[in-house]
Amino acid sequence: MAKENKNKPNNKKPNKKNPYSIYWIYAAIGLAIIGIQLFMSSSTTKQLQSKQTFLTLMEEGFVENTILWRNVGRVDFKISESGRTAIKQNDFSGSDFELIKRSLNNNNNTLGSASPQFSFDIASTEAFIKEFESINEKRKAEGFDVISYKVDEEHNYIGQIFSFLLPIIIIIAIWMFIMRRMSGGVGGGGAGGQIFNIGKSKAKVFEKGKGTDVTFKDVAGLEGAKEEVQEIVAFLKNPQKYTDLGAKIPKGAILVGPPGTGKTLLAKAVAGEADVPFFSLSGSDFVEMFVGVGASRVRDLFKQAKEKSPSIIFIDEIDAIGRARGKNNNMGSNDERENTLNQLLTEMDGFGTNSGVIILAATNRADVLDKALMRAGRFDRQIYVDMPDLNERKQIFEVHLKPIKLSKEMDVDFLAKQTPGFSGADIANLCNEAALIAARKDKKAVEKQDFLDAVDRIIGGLEKKNKIITKTEKRAIAFHEAGHAAVSWLAEHAHPLVKVTIVPRGQSLGAAWYLPEERSITTTEQLLDEMCAALGGRAAEEITFGKISTGALSDLEKVTKQAYAMVSIYGLNKVVGNVSFYDSQGQSQFTKPYSEETNRIIDKEVSKLIEEQYQRAKNILLENQDKLTELAEKLLEKEVIFKEDLIAIFGERPWDKLSAAEKIQVASEQNENVEPKDKTAPSAQEKSGEHTGSDISNENKDTKDVEENKRLDSENSSE
Numbered sequence: 001m002a003k004e005n006k007n008k009p010n011n012k013k014p015n016k017k018n019p020y021s022i023y024w025i026y027a028a029i030g031l032a033i034i035g036i037q038l039f040m041s042s043s044t045t046k047q048l049q050s051k052q053t054f055l056t057l058m059e060e061g062f063v064e065n066t067i068l069w070r071n072v073g074r075v076d077f078k079i080s081e082s083g084r085t086a087i088k089q090n091d092f093s094g095s096d097f098e099l100i101k102r103s104l105n106n107n108n109n110t111l112g113s114a115s116p117q118f119s120f121d122i123a124s125t126e127a128f129i130k131e132f133e134s135i136n137e138k139r140k141a142e143g144f145d146v147i148s149y150k151v152d153e154e155h156n157y158i159g160q161i162f163s164f165l166l167p168i169i170i171i172i173a174i175w176m177f178i179m180r181r182m183s184g185g186v187g188g189g190g191a192g193g194q195i196f197n198i199g200k201s202k203a204k205v206f207e208k209g210k211g212t213d214v215t216f217k218d219v220a221g222l223e224g225a226k227e228e229v230q231e232i233v234a235f236l237k238n239p240q241k242y243t244d245l246g247a248k249i250p251k252g253a254i255l256v257g258p259p260g261t262g263k264t265l266l267a268k269a270v271a272g273e274a275d276v277p278f279f280s281l282s283g284s285d286f287v288e289m290f291v292g293v294g295a296s297r298v299r300d301l302f303k304q305a306k307e308k309s310p311s312i313i314f315i316d317e318i319d320a321i322g323r324a325r326g327k328n329n330n331m332g333s334n335d336e337r338e339n340t341l342n343q344l345l346t347e348m349d350g351f352g353t354n355s356g357v358i359i360l361a362a363t364n365r366a367d368v369l370d371k372a373l374m375r376a377g378r379f380d381r382q383i384y385v386d387m388p389d390l391n392e393r394k395q396i397f398e399v400h401l402k403p404i405k406l407s408k409e410m411d412v413d414f415l416a417k418q419t420p421g422f423s424g425a426d427i428a429n430l431c432n433e434a435a436l437i438a439a440r441k442d443k444k445a446v447e448k449q450d451f452l453d454a455v456d457r458i459i460g461g462l463e464k465k466n467k468i469i470t471k472t473e474k475r476a477i478a479f480h481e482a483g484h485a486a487v488s489w490l491a492e493h494a495h496p497l498v499k500v501t502i503v504p505r506g507q508s509l510g511a512a513w514y515l516p517e518e519r520s521i522t523t524t525e526q527l528l529d530e531m532c533a534a535l536g537g538r539a540a541e542e543i544t545f546g547k548i549s550t551g552a553l554s555d556l557e558k559v560t561k562q563a564y565a566m567v568s569i570y571g572l573n574k575v576v577g578n579v580s581f582y583d584s585q586g587q588s589q590f591t592k593p594y595s596e597e598t599n600r601i602i603d604k605e606v607s608k609l610i611e612e613q614y615q616r617a618k619n620i621l622l623e624n625q626d627k628l629t630e631l632a633e634k635l636l637e638k639e640v641i642f643k644e645d646l647i648a649i650f651g652e653r654p655w656d657k658l659s660a661a662e663k664i665q666v667a668s669e670q671n672e673n674v675e676p677k678d679k680t681a682p683s684a685q686e687k688s689g690e691h692t693g694s695d696i697s698n699e700n701k702d703t704k705d706v707e708e709n710k711r712l713d714s715e716n717s718s719e
């Protein structure tokens with residue numbers, strides 16, 4: 001039973017006393033009346049005054065389809081073809097014949113309709129039959145055909161109405177079927193039908209004490225967020241404590257943060273732990289193609305929540321309805337969403353602070369939300385759920401490693417270090433992937449190597465063992481990657497390298513993995529050294545082969561972007577000065593906020609900056625050319641080399657001898673092409689509200705070694 005409650009929408013019970021169904025009854029009655037009237041008017045029977053009219057016509061042989069209704073004492077008949085022409089031409093007199101003539105004329109106007117029917121009352125069926133038979137005998141004697149008749153018990157109106165209504169009923173049935181399909185009512189059950197529930201909220205309800213089995217223990221890290229959410233639960237459990245002191249209980253809290261950081265998980269934990277009904281739905285559940293449905297669903301949701309108060313409403317991905325109003329107004333389709341949002345705002349205003357309903361919402365696009373939604377009095381609290389840091393990653397690993405069978409020497413610290421920029425969801429995925437890899441190798445337990453393979457696979461994509469690369473190309477790739485590795489190893493502030501590979505994987509033909517610090521401010525020296533290392537690949541090609549290739553495309557792209565950022569955004573260039581042309585609103589994309597003169601200076605400074613670093617990279621490599629060659633040869637031989645090989649060739653980095661405690665904060669392995677890394681950039685910015693150095697460092701890390709790919713492509717095409 002508990003299961004039922006969990007999985008089925010709550011709209012089943014109120015179905016019975018649904019206010020919408022009354023309209024349907026009205027509609028059905030209306031349709032029936034229209035139907036009957038149509039039926040009546042289409043086959044009207046004209047009432048004649050006397051039976052003598054019939055008998056006259058019968059004597060002439062002008063009647064057909066004669067039916068005697070025994071228990072109502074009535075006769076219906078029609079006039080035959082010859083009769084109709086005769087009546088129109090001849091002068092039958094009497095009021096009945098006037099009537100017949102008129103209706104025959106009318107009938108001619110309406111194309112294709114059947115000949116009109118006439119009726120008259122009789123006192124007794126038996127007596128009438130006698131008269132009828134006597135006329136027939138007369139006709140027989142005169143050599144004419146006898147007129148036949150039929151005796152029936154009762155006029156079957158019901159059957160005729162039904163046969164008329166049947167197609168209408170079928171059409172309605174088809175229509176209802178389509179509507180049900182459109183409102184996605186798979187779980188809605190057969191009985192009531194979704195059509196009645198289209199304006200009902202689609203919230204899943206977790207009743208008191210039957211919540212999810214997620215608890216706060218399952219949410220690792222996120223200490224701050226957890227505390228705030230727990231406080232909300234406390235408000236609901238014991239409002240007295242707060243209201244006694246005059247405090248108002250917040251109406252809502254919105255969880256903001258990058259994807260996969262555990263917002264939904266946190267809300268599920270609230271459902272699991274709070275001892276109150278929990279309504280869970282997604283922003284897109286309000287959206288339907290019919291106007292007014294969204295607003296009606298909001299109304300219904302709040303009504304239900306209030307009935308069960310104290311309760312919690314959770315709206316996931318609220319940006320689906322909460323987007324700022326008024327933008328893109330030229331597209332009419334937004335009206336419906338705005339109505340929905342307006343209704344939500346009204347509802348949030350409508351209930352008092354102490355009504356015992358608290359709204360939780362989650363989004364990863366807080367920037368697009370309507371300001372009215374975020375103001376105090378609605379979502380009073382904004383809870384930031386950030387990407388996990390080293391320590392939090394460790395805790396998340398601990399949660400997700402629990403169900404996995406590990407080999408003895410598994411080291412969670414190590415895993416956390418290997419995964420900078422991973423979100424909680426990424427880590428969950430990694431653990432699963434590692435287990436899959438181990439299973440594929442028929443292992444009894446998951447080993448460290450499986451996790452490393454899983455990291456490689458998640459970051460870099462699948463290995464491409466069969467990719468065809470010529471010997472010269474392989475050599476060029478090896479020297480290029482060795483160049484990156486050597487420069488980053490030898491430049492003090494560059495991220496030290498951890499692993500270099502020339503195994504094709506995903507899009508790339510080779511990759512150098514760095515060990516970036518998790519830092520929030522980047523110094524000029526760090527930026528310059530990173531640029532130098534990025535140019536190291538091309539520099540190595542030049543000093544080794546005497547020619548450069550197109551393979552450094554993405555290195556160059558990254559370096560150029562970073563140089564422009566340094567000069568025109570971070571104010572790190574002496575000539576341009578302490579100015580930033582950064583446009584945090586992203587408004588003036590078409591006009592540059594500086595003069596032509598400044599433009600020229602910026603361009604000049606950027607190319608100077610890059611050229612300097614390129615020369616520096618070349619110098620570093622020239623000084624160590626034999627070591628570079630040794631490294632490249634080793635790479636060609638082993639395909640993957642690690643930090644240890646670099647130490648063997650270049651010796652320890654003198655500046656790497658940090659204290660162990662510091663190291664734990666600093667360390668972490670990083671690929672050149674870490675996709676999750678990108679996700680951290682905006683969050684760091686959003687949070688501080690200003691532009692920190694972090695996104696520079698991120699830009700810096702996001703090197704794709706697609707370059708090698710492109711190099712090959714263009715070599716093929718140009719030569």
Ligand SMILES: Nc1ncnc2c1ncn2[C@@H]1O[C@H](COP(=O)(O)OP(=O)(O)OP(=O)(O)O)[C@@H](O)[C@H]1O
Nearest residue numbers: 218219220259260261262263264265364424425428
């Ligand atoms: N802090 C965490 N502790 C444990 N597991 C986590 C944590 N964060 C994320 N996860 C894992 O990642 C999965 C996805 O997280 P969740 O759906 O809560 O992310 P989200 O922030 O809601 O993402 P989105 O914004 O994309 O909806 C969870 O089911 C859980 O397995």
Ligand SMILES: [Zn+2]
Nearest residue numbers: 537552555707
């Ligand atoms: Zn490169």
